[in-house]
Amino acid sequence: MEKEIRALKARKNAVILAHNYQPMEIQALADVVGDSLELSVKAKETDADLIVVCGVRFMAETAKILNPERKVIIPVEDAGCPLADFLTPEVIREAKERHPDAAVVVYVNSTAESKALADITCTSANAVQVARSLPNDTILFGPDANLAAYVQRELPEKTIIPLPPGGHCYVHAGFTLADIEAARELGGTIVCHPECPPEIQEQADRIASTGGMVRDAATGDEPWWVFTEREMAFRLRVLYPGRVFYEKPEAVCADMKKISLTDLQRALEREEHEIVLSPEVMDRARRAIERMLAVGT
Ligand code: 13P
Ligand code: SF4
Structure with missing residues (x-):
């Protein structure tokens, strides 16, 4: 299936943009993996005919707003963001x-x-x-x-x-002072996303976007406690194989997990689901x- 997806991508002159929380098998096929800002920047720079956003709807809408003339699709129509x-x-x-x-x-x-x-x-x-x-x-x-x-x-x-x-965000609101205490017992560096509650932000060693976490993960005492959606820790393990990262197993964004390889293949084949927005709203x-x-x- 991966071979087929790569072939379809080349045939359609498509670019695949994936968020850091996407399942690792989707990230592996993406041209760009990043945080929301990085995906916006890449969406603006691309000259692909078809933009496939593997993430949640607002990310695909942002890509469309920045590329009103291009076709932007999201493989699963109802991948939203409750926040x-x-x-x-x-x-x-x-x-x-x-x-x-x-x-x-x-x-x-x-x-x-x-x-x-x-x-x-x-x-x-x-x-x-x-x-x-x-x-x-x-x-x-x-x-x-x-x-x-x-x-x-x-x-x-x-x-x-x-x-x-x-x-x-219900995923980040789920981090508690008990998580901080458990991490402190083992030592290391606590890095939280700024969507975590203020009491977590105050206790964490660092506050970073997911892109910031990717950039800084080579620094600081180990283990790194990754207080955000758990796929982030999986990605950091791939990027920094010599370092130790811990995730919270319950910190899962259900909408980010809706896209499978089958969905991605179907989306590329059928060029769906297209993002359509009113021109006035987009402007x-x-x-x-x-x-x-x-x-x-
Ligand atoms: P980032 O821009 O840090 O990737 O965050 C997006 C997001 O949805 C966090 O929950
Ligand atoms: Fe939205 Fe999911 Fe990010 Fe939370 S983790 S802000 S629900 S996309």
């Missing part, structure tokens, strides 16, 4: 009315419609830099309240208002994403 569903356009509109002077920063883990209402988007890799780049003292930030708390801690001079107050969302890309990491 993205916390932020509706109504929540943003209401908050804007209450805080007319505030800037709106929307995390890429969001729908295209919410991005279209943003002044700028951000990822976990550049959220602080994006917020710092804005002249506004008050920032409406959604949908992840834990990432908002991280930005607030890094930028005490600003007022970061989470939209909505309790927006969270507005693109402005917000391009502003983010101009800020960088």
Whole structure:
């Protein structure tokens, strides 16, 4: 099947973009494996005729927004992100009315419609830099309240208002102080994603996006306790075979695991499921994403 997928990819002049949480057999066939920011950058740079996004829907939508003329597909139609569903356009509109002077920063883990209402988007890799780049003292930030708390801690001079107050990712919200204690007993370096709750962020040795984890995993005491979706630790083991990484077995993003090799093969053959968005939404969302890309990491 892998041979067939590679042949189809060449025949269709397709590029496969996969997120760090994708099953390892999908990552092995991807042209690019990365965090949300890296996938956005690659989506913008590609000259492929067909863009296959192995990840969740918001990632495929971002690729489409940056490539309105190209065909973008996601192998499983209902691979979503429950965190993205916390932020509706109504929540943003209401908050804007209450805080007319505030800037709106929307995390890429969001729908295209919410991005279209943003002044700028951000990822976990550049959220602080994006917020710092804005002249506004008050920032409406959604949908992840834990990432908002991280930005607030890094930028005490600003007022970061989470939209909505309790927006969270269930995978990262599952890390507890008991996990910290268990790790501390064995020693090493605790690295958490900024979607983890504030009490975990405070206790961790490092806070990083998944791309940041890939870049920094050669440094720090071992073992590395990887406080994010568990596939990240599997990837780090492949990239750094001499180092020790521990995952939390229960930290699984169910939507990230929906895509199988069979789905990928079928998607390439049939060129489905195509991402279709309204041109107006795409134009507005693109402005917000391009502003983010101009800020960088
Ligand atoms: P990264 O941008 O760090 O890869 O995070 C995306 C994500 O969905 C985290 O849960
Ligand atoms: Fe969304 Fe959480 Fe899955 Fe990331 S890990 S895609 S934030 S549900």
